[in-house]
Amino acid sequence: MNRIDIINERYALSGAIARTGVEVVAVGDPAGARFNAAVRRLTILVKDEGPGYLDDLAAAAKALRWRRMTQPQPLVFNPVILQLAREVERHSRRLTGAIAEQDLLDELSASAAAVAFSDSALGAVLLRSCLAVGIKNCVVVAASKPAAAGLAAWMEEQDVLVLTAGELEREKPKREQAYVVGPPRFYRSSLVTAPVTSGVSFFLPAWFGDRSVPSSAIALYAEGALRIQAHVLTQGDTAEPEVDLPAEPEAEYLPQPAWGARQAGEREPTNEEAEAHKILLSGGLAMWLDDGERIRSLDPCQPAGERVAYTDIQAVRAGTYLLLRQGETERGALYQAAIARLARGDEVDAAQVAWKQLLAEKLQTLGYRKTVRELRAAGVTTADRARAWTNPSLTRPHSDQGFERLLRWLGVDAQPTFGYATMLRKSLYRVSAEVREKLEKAVSAVDLSELEAVGHLSLDLETDGFRGILATRVLAISPFTEIVSRHDVRVPFKDGSGRWLE
Known part of the structure; x- marks a missing residue:
């Protein structure tokens, strides 16, 4: 089938x-409804109290509620349900006497236990629907890769195809009916506005009140835009x-990490520090991500070699796969390898250290804001990057004119410093390209379906200084920065804050 045929088929499916x-099939779930009511009360309490001592309880409770909603397989195929319920009970017990709402803690524990010992009726209704329409005619769409893996483990005996929405879009299986697990609100509108199947049904617990089907972002402004009607059916x-509670924003239903409050205050970082966002990674890891220009990443959806x-850095999102060197940053290893290849490597390194040290001293004496103002007055348009330029692995400003003006402002002769920095940058590009080729070979030699299912994977490179490369999925990014040591930036470390996000 050529591209025109595919487009025509998609138009026909959209028309259907x-x-x-x-x-939208809303299935009764009394145990889940009771727990949802308790979690909504907890959410209001957290907003009143602010971040802090309730964060761990809220994170475990929301993760349990989300799993009940998106992974309705029987408990024998869903052991994490029991683990989460125990976490809710443990944190509730720990808070006994710490808050006045003891009845809320008791209800959270009791309702979580009820969820942990009762199969969701949603799963049974979903399976019956698959068998009724024919397993070769349908596909089950899961909210995430881990959710798809859990549902597939249950449905493999029936040979039911389970995919994520992204996989459905890429693979376009020959199926007539898509059964989507979870509220429409949590899926892209393209699932119904540009469908792969002629029929789409959403399955959700009846206690989730929003049954509306999202339209495309331009539907309000486009003439003749598709507006999909939802036919709501209830069962059970x-x-x-x-409960007399305000409506809960949809974001509150998503599993969320406990970020706490910013500790750094309003002070500026020193020359040995950096402002960085905490990033939670698959595999029980985290990392501090600074304001550098870019970071190496992996896209499993691209063809081999690409x-x-x-x-x-600004494009890193939850779901991005990063390639990280375990134990230290890749940038330091690249810098040393690039210096080693230069005939005048020691001189180049000394020149780099010299101008960066002068810039660091200016930042220390003038402060960041005044340094930026003076650099802009000197014609350096990217002056807000001044702090980042002190990092040894960032060779120089991208603009030739900007770098010359920076050196002049520092009182440094343009040559040989400008030439050395440019030489080093070219050497870095060559080393980076070679490492990329080896990474491509290493990626081609592994099963990327395991990476998408588990979220992290170790890669072996036959290159000194680059062994122990980890491919890992970004789970969440903190909404605020902290001030951390530059030596800690981009170095993965153990952290349990995201344990319920996968």
Whole structure:
């Protein structure tokens, strides 16, 4: 099938969905409804109290609620449900006497236990629907790769195909019906506005109140835009506890890490420090990510030979796969390898150290803000990068004119410093390209489906200084920065804050 045929088929499928709408099947879940009501009360308490002592309890509770919603397989295939329920009970017990709402702690423990010992009716309804339409005619769509792995382990005996929304889009299996697990609100609108199947049904617990189907971002402004109707069906015992609580934003239903509060205050970092966001990574790891220009990444969806690349720091998101050197930064190893290849490596290194030290002294005496103002007055347009330029592994400003003006402002003769820095940058590019080629070979030799399922994978490189490369998925990025030592930036370390995000 050529590209035009594929486009025509997608238009036909979109037309079918527009005519018939989508089903939203809301299934009664009394145990889940009770627990949801308790979690909503906890969420309000957390907002009133602020970040701190309730964070661990809230994180475990939201993770349990999310798993109940998106992984409705029987408990025998869902052991994490019991682990999460025990975490909720443990943190509730730990807080006994610390808050006045003891009844809330008791209800959280009791309702979590009820969830841990009762299969969700949602799973049974989903499986019956698959068998009714025919397993060769349907595909189950999961909210994430871990969710897909859990559902697939349960449904493999029935030979039901389970994919994520992204996999469905890429693989385009020949199926008539997509059964999507979870509320429409948590999926991209393209699942229904540019469907792969002629029928789409969403399955969610009845206690999740928003059953609306999202439209595309331009639907409000586009003439003739698709507006998909939702036909809501309810099944089972949909009774819920009566609660007088405000509607909960959809983001509150997502598993969330406990970030706490910013510790650095308003002080500026010293020359040996950096402002960095904490990034939670798959495999029980975390990392401090500074304001550098780019970081090496991996895209499993690209064809072989094009999977390893650099990603702009601002483009790193939850779901991005990073390639990290375990124990230390890749940048330091690249710098040393690039210096070693230069005939005048010692002179180049000394020149780099000299101008960077002068810049560091200016930052120390003038402060960051005044340094930036003076550099801008001198014509350095990217002056806000001044602190980053003191890092040894960042060779020089990208702009030739900007670098010359920076050196002039520092009182440094343009030559040989300018030439040395440019020479070093070219050497760095060559070393980086060679490492990339070896990484591509290492990536091609492993099963990337394991990376997508587990979230992290070790790669072996036959290159001195670059052994122990880790491919790992970004789980979450802190909403604020902290001031940390430059030596700690981009170095993975053990951290349990994201243990319930996978």
